[in-house]
Amino acid sequence: MSTATAGGAATPGRAPSVPPAETRDRKKKKSVLGTRPWLAAVFLLPALALLGALVVYPICYSVYRSFFDASGNGFVGLDNYQEMFSDDATKTAIKNNIIWLILAPTVSTALGLIFAVLTERIRWATAFKLIVFMPMAISMLAAGIIFRLVYEQDPDKGVANAMWVSVHDSFTESPPFPGAHPRPDAGLTESSGGAYTTEATAKPGSPASIPLVAAKRDDIGGAQTAKKAAPEAGKVTGTVWFDFTRGGRGGRGVIDKGEKAMADLKIEAVKDGRVVAKTTTAADGTFALPATADGAQLRLPAWNFSEPYNGVDWLGPSLVTPAIIGSYVWIWAGFAMVLIAAGLAGVPRELLEAARMDGASEWQVFRRITVPLLAPVLSVVVVTLMINVMKIFDLVYIIAPGPSQDDANVLALQLFQSSFGTNVNQGLGSAIAVLLLLLVLPVMFLNIRRIRRESRR
Amino acid sequence: MTSADTVVSAKQSLVARIAARAGGGVARVALVLIGLFWLMPTAGLLLSSLRDPADVDISGWWKVFSDPGQLTFSGYDKLLSNQQITDSLWTTLAITLPATLLVVVIGALAGYAFAWMDFPGRDWWFLLVVGLLVVPVQVALVPVAKLFGEVGIFQTTTGVVLFHTAFGLPFAIFLLRNFFAEIPRELLEAARLDGAGELRLFLRVVMPLGGPAIASLGIFQFLWVWNDMLVALIFADSGNPPITVALQQQVRQFGNNIDILGPGAFVSMVIPLAVFFAFQRQFVAGVMAGAVK
Numbered sequence: 001m002s003t004a005t006a007g008g009a010a011t012p013g014r015a016p017s018v019p020p021a022e023t024r025d026r027k028k029k030k031s032v033l034g035t036r037p038w039l040a041a042v043f044l045l046p047a048l049a050l051l052g053a054l055v056v057y058p059i060c061y062s063v064y065r066s067f068f069d070a071s072g073n074g075f076v077g078l079d080n081y082q083e084m085f086s087d088d089a090t091k092t093a094i095k096n097n098i099i100w101l102i103l104a105p106t107v108s109t110a111l112g113l114i115f116a117v118l119t120e121r122i123r124w125a126t127a128f129k130l131i132v133f134m135p136m137a138i139s140m141l142a143a144g145i146i147f148r149l150v151y152e153q154d155p156d157k158g159v160a161n162a163m164w165v166s167v168h169d170s171f172t173e174s175p176p177f178p179g180a181h182p183r184p185d186a187g188l189t190e191s192s193g194g195a196y197t198t199e200a201t202a203k204p205g206s207p208a209s210i211p212l213v214a215a216k217r218d219d220i221g222g223a224q225t226a227k228k229a230a231p232e233a234g235k236v237t238g239t240v241w242f243d244f245t246r247g248g249r250g251g252r253g254v255i256d257k258g259e260k261a262m263a264d265l266k267i268e269a270v271k272d273g274r275v276v277a278k279t280t281t282a283a284d285g286t287f288a289l290p291a292t293a294d295g296a297q298l299r300l301p302a303w304n305f306s307e308p309y310n311g312v313d314w315l316g317p318s319l320v321t322p323a324i325i326g327s328y329v330w331i332w333a334g335f336a337m338v339l340i341a342a343g344l345a346g347v348p349r350e351l352l353e354a355a356r357m358d359g360a361s362e363w364q365v366f367r368r369i370t371v372p373l374l375a376p377v378l379s380v381v382v383v384t385l386m387i388n389v390m391k392i393f394d395l396v397y398i399i400a401p402g403p404s405q406d407d408a409n410v411l412a413l414q415l416f417q418s419s420f421g422t423n424v425n426q427g428l429g430s431a432i433a434v435l436l437l438l439l440v441l442p443v444m445f446l447n448i449r450r451i452r453r454e455s456r457r
Numbered sequence: 458m459t460s461a462d463t464v465v466s467a468k469q470s471l472v473a474r475i476a477a478r479a480g481g482g483v484a485r486v487a488l489v490l491i492g493l494f495w496l497m498p499t500a501g502l503l504l505s506s507l508r509d510p511a512d513v514d515i516s517g518w519w520k521v522f523s524d525p526g527q528l529t530f531s532g533y534d535k536l537l538s539n540q541q542i543t544d545s546l547w548t549t550l551a552i553t554l555p556a557t558l559l560v561v562v563i564g565a566l567a568g569y570a571f572a573w574m575d576f577p578g579r580d581w582w583f584l585l586v587v588g589l590l591v592v593p594v595q596v597a598l599v600p601v602a603k604l605f606g607e608v609g610i611f612q613t614t615t616g617v618v619l620f621h622t623a624f625g626l627p628f629a630i631f632l633l634r635n636f637f638a639e640i641p642r643e644l645l646e647a648a649r650l651d652g653a654g655e656l657r658l659f660l661r662v663v664m665p666l667g668g669p670a671i672a673s674l675g676i677f678q679f680l681w682v683w684n685d686m687l688v689a690l691i692f693a694d695s696g697n698p699p700i701t702v703a704l705q706q707q708v709r710q711f712g713n714n715i716d717i718l719g720p721g722a723f724v725s726m727v728i729p730l731a732v733f734f735a736f737q738r739q740f741v742a743g744v745m746a747g748a749v750k
Contacts, residue, residue, distance in 0.1 A: 039655055040576035047567035047626055048582075054623035055589055058600035065599065115491070118484045128492045130737070134499070136744065137733035138726045139684030141701045145708070145722040146502045149518075149715075157517050159501055330498065338741055391593045394686050398708055412595050412687075419599050420691055426599050433596045440591045451587045452580075 059437065066430035080431035089406065090432070093414040096321050100392060100410065103322070105385035108329050109378060112336025116344050117366065119337075129341070133334035140331070144398025147327040151314040151399070161311030174308045176264040180215040181305060183243055186253055194302030197270065201295050205231045208238030208298060211253050212262055215242055226261040227284040236289040238298070240265050240281050261285030265304050269293035315400065317407040324399050324408060328392065336381045343377030344370070383443060390439050411436060506532055506719030513715050532720040542721060545703035549683060549725075551614050552699055556621040556682045561675050563622065564629025565667065569659050571630065572637035573645065583634065589627040597624070598691055605692065617692045617699075621682045629674050632746050636670035637663055669739070676736050677743030680729050700725045 069076045084090045115132060119125035135143060152158025155165040181196065182188040188196040188210070202208055207229040226241030242260040243253065261284045269277040269289050277293045289298075314323040347370060355365050371378075393412035400408035411432055419429030504518035507528045512520070521527055536542055570576070571583050601620060605611035610619070640663065648662045664671070686701040693699055698706075704721045707714040733740055 037576040040570050040574040040579075043566045043570035043574065043655075043659075044576075044582075046563045047630060050563065050619065050623040051586070051589060051626055053604070054597060054601055054620060055592060055627075057604075058597035059592065061600035061603075062596050118488055122485065122488065125488065128488050130734075131492050132495050133741070134730070134733065135495075137680060137729045137740070139686065139701055139729070141684070141686045141705060142502075142722040142726050145704070145718050146498045148708070149501055149505060149719075150498050156515070157513075159497060159517060159519070162517055162519070330495070335744060339745060342745065387591055391595060393595075397686075398705065402709070412593075415595050415598070416687070416690075420602075429599055433593075433599065436593045437596050440593060444588050444591050447590060448584050448588050451584060 062430045062433045062437070066427060066434050068427050070425040070427055072426065076427065080425075080427045081435075083428055084431050084435065087428075089409055089417075090411075090414050090428075092406065093409040093411045093432075096409055097390065097411050099321055100325060100328075100389045101386060104325050104328050104332070104389045104392075105382045107325070108332040108385055109336045109340075109381050111329065111333040112338075112340050112381065113371075113374070113378065115333065115337040116340040117370065119341065120344060129334075129337065133338055135331040136334050140394030141398055143327055143331055144395050147324075147330075147395075147399050150327075151323055153311065153313060153315070155311045158311075158314075160314055165309055165311045168309055168311075172309075173264075175303055175306045177212070177215045177219050177262060177305060178307050179305060180212050180219075180242075180262075182300070183211045183213050183252065186211050186243075188300075191299075194305060195299055197297050197299040199297075202236040202238075202269065202289070202293055202298055204234055204236055204291060204294055207231055208236070209253060209255070210238060210240045210298070210300070211243030212240060213242070213244055215262065220260050220262070223260040223263060224284050225257075226255050226259050227286055228255055229286040229288070232288060234291045236269065236277075236291075236293040236296075236298075238267075238287055239285045240267070240287065240300075241285045266301050268299045268301060269296035270299045271296040275299075315404055317404050320400050320404045320408040324395050327395055327399060328389070332385060332388070336385070339381050340374060340377055343374050347373050387440055387443055390436060502719060502722060504528075505715065506723050508532075510716040513719075532716050533724075536717060536720040536724065539717070542700070542703060542717070542724075545698055545700045546724070548614065548693070548697055549699040549701070552617050552621070552689070552693070553679055553682045556618045556625070557675055557679045559618065559622040560625040560629045560678045561671055564626055564674065565633050565664060565671065566659070567626070567630045568633030568637050568667075569663050571634040572640075573663075574655075583630075586627050586630050590631060592624075592627075594620075594624055594688060598687075602691060612692060612694045614694065617689055620688055620692055621678075621685065625678050625681065628746075629678070632674055632743075633667060633670055636667055640666050669742075672736070672739045673743035673746065676732060676739050680732060680740070683729055 065072070066080050067075060067077060069079075085094070115128075119128055122128075150158060150160050153161065155161040181190070186209075187199050189199060190196055198208065198210070200208075220242050223242070226239055229237040229239045231237065239255060240262045241255055242262055243255075245256050245259055261281070263281055263283045263285065265281045265287075267279050267281065267287050267289070268275045269292070276296055277289045279287050279289050281287045289296075312319065314320070351369060351373075352365055355369055356362075360368070391412050392410055393416065396405075396408050396410050396413050397416075405413075415429050415432040415436070417423070418425050418432065501518045504521050505513050507530065508518065508521065509527065509529055509531065512527050567586075571579065571586075597620070602611060605613075605616045610616040644666070645658060645662060648658055653661065684701070686705060689699045689702045690705065693702055695702075700721070704718060704725065707717050707721070
């Protein structure tokens with residue numbers, strides 16, 4: 001575990017867990033020139049000046065500034081830190097950051113691991129790797145625009161909902177006639193929730209007529225013509241049809257020649273508030289209920305007329321954070337895959353072959369040999385992604401639409417808003433900055449410790 | 458492996474082999490499907506950017522497959538005749554090139570000093586640089602904005618360049634020092650015996666030998682700066698912002714501005730993607746070494 005620090009990859013092109021071999025066997029390097037120290041200072045000056053002025057000094061100033069109020073003049077001690085954990089916006093940000101921190105690195109790493117293993121022995125896998133790694137090269141802004149489009153609410157526009165709705169509709173029926181309703185004078189009353197119930201009770205032998213109007217043309221287009229239901233002994237029968245003839249020539253409540261049937265409607269027979277029988281209208285609009293429906297009222301449940309399933313509100317308050325995490329995974333799974341694939345190349349092949357010869361299944365080889373050997377690489381990837389996720393800003397700022405931005409809030413976004421947005425309080429902004437710094441401090445120490453150990457060898 | 462696992466009949470291993478073969482087929486199919494799935498978001502934006510805004514407004518990009526006549530370059534025409542957008546591309550370039558060059562030069566100087574020069578506290582200074590690797594840029598936003606304001610370079614291209622250079626340096630120094638340190642000592646001593654001075658040694662021996670690391674660093678930093686939005690949002694001239702900020706300003710009315718955002722996002726991706734495909738190896742090396750950033 002001690003090798004599993006985030007700074008594992010020291011040299012380009014190498015597996016991240018392998019320290020540079022040459023630095024180990026050398027004690028302290030002496031200059032070949034016996035340089036005068038002032039020359040070294042010249043070489044270092046630009047770097048140290050920039051780092052000092054724009055990195056080190058700002059850290060100190062942020063810590064100092066975090067103890068002062070919004071105006072910068074009043075010393076408030078730890079009040080900003082207290083506010084950070086009591087202010088609603090910041091509390092949401094902390095909560096979301098925790099969700100990010102748990103979900104994003106693990107999902108990205110798990111997918112990266114799966115991809116790396118899947119591609120291992122396939123020659124054309126390079127194309128696959130390029131595709132999955134490509135999002136790493138584009139800006140978070142472009143990725144954000146891409147995913148705004150993916151997550152469009154309208155299933156006719158957003159591909160996420162288009163796919164989701166088609167999956168959903170293949171498992172559940174969709175309502176046959178959204179927006180339709182009975183003719184107002186047809187003797188049906190609307191109950192709360194949009195169901196319609198006949199005022200008269202049904203009798204076997206006298207078929208019921210239920211004329212509907214206001215169906216959408218697309219829904220009625222291909223329907224058969226309606227047929228008057230035949231009376232049947234011991235059964236309640238009837239017809240539901242679209243009581244509309246072009247030009248208004250047709251009679252109201254009468255099945256005129258050529259008027260269309262309304263199929264697949266649900267019909268319930270209700271007695272004393274209980275459903276005693278139910279059926280669905282046939283292609284010609286007729287239905288038949290058993291004798292138990294004798295004396296019952298016929299009800300058309302609201303479902304018949306409800307709007308079709310419109311998909312998930314991806315960018316609404318409850319799903320916005322997981323949805324944005326999805327776009328993050330799209331970007332960073334490729335990073336995980338490449339690092340893990342490099343680690344995988346270093347796993348001794350004989351070890352895997354030996355296990356296979358001994359009859360271990362592929363799953364056992366993966367679980368018992370590959371994953372344990374990859375543990376150092378996996379932790380480098382997870383730690384790197386965790387550092388990265390703590391600072392997540394662009395994706396949230398771009399993808400979360402105005403109304404859900406508060407629900408999608410994260411620390412870096414809150415810091416930006418507190419420092420430069422509306423309602424500025426740079427004291428609070430600085431406190432958040434210090435919190436971010438504190439969160440990466442453990443990794444900073446791990447890095448330093450690893451480098452020190454290497455240079456002492 | 459338990460000892461029970463090692464006792465296995467020939468029949469079982471045959472079954473295992475057939476299963477493995479079938480598994481290979483499944484893996485291939487899965488890869489194709491996942492690949493298409495991964496490509497879909499980008500393809501969606503590309504196809505949307507090639508459709509008329511009126512079409513985008515009523516149907517999804519996949520309608521293009523049943524009606525290829527919808528494809529048009531008018532969105533790109535409109536975008537590239539938009540002065541604000543073309544100006545912002547130049548601004549991006551004016552930020553990215555100096556910020557990349559400065560990081561490489563200043564980082565190489567310091568990396569060389571840390572690798573091959575003697576000065577008091579060398580290791581401690583280097584550890585400080587290593588410590589700065591993971592400092593989030595967010596810590597510096599407020600203080601540097603104030604500092605730049607006092608110096609008079611707040612919301613100027615110079616300011617953005619300096620900020621990116623400073624935050625690129627820890628990684629640059631770390632990467633280049635480690636690479637330079639592996640240059641064989643004999644090479645440097647030979648050059649020294651030929652009478653080369655420190656500067657000559659740096660320019661003629663160390664820099665050329667450091668080529669691969671410098672390429673990785675340069676590409677990594679180039680893409681980093683090109684793709685940045687946060688730093689530019691605060692420190693760039695809001696009247697003449699880089700492309701990321703120019704597009705961000707349009708995102709508020711996402712639905713209405715898709716005719717700018719679609720082609721705009723793609724134009725902003727062209728250079729990074731070209732760099733990525735041309736220098737994959739160096740980019741991957743840079744990303745792997747930069748796992749700490």
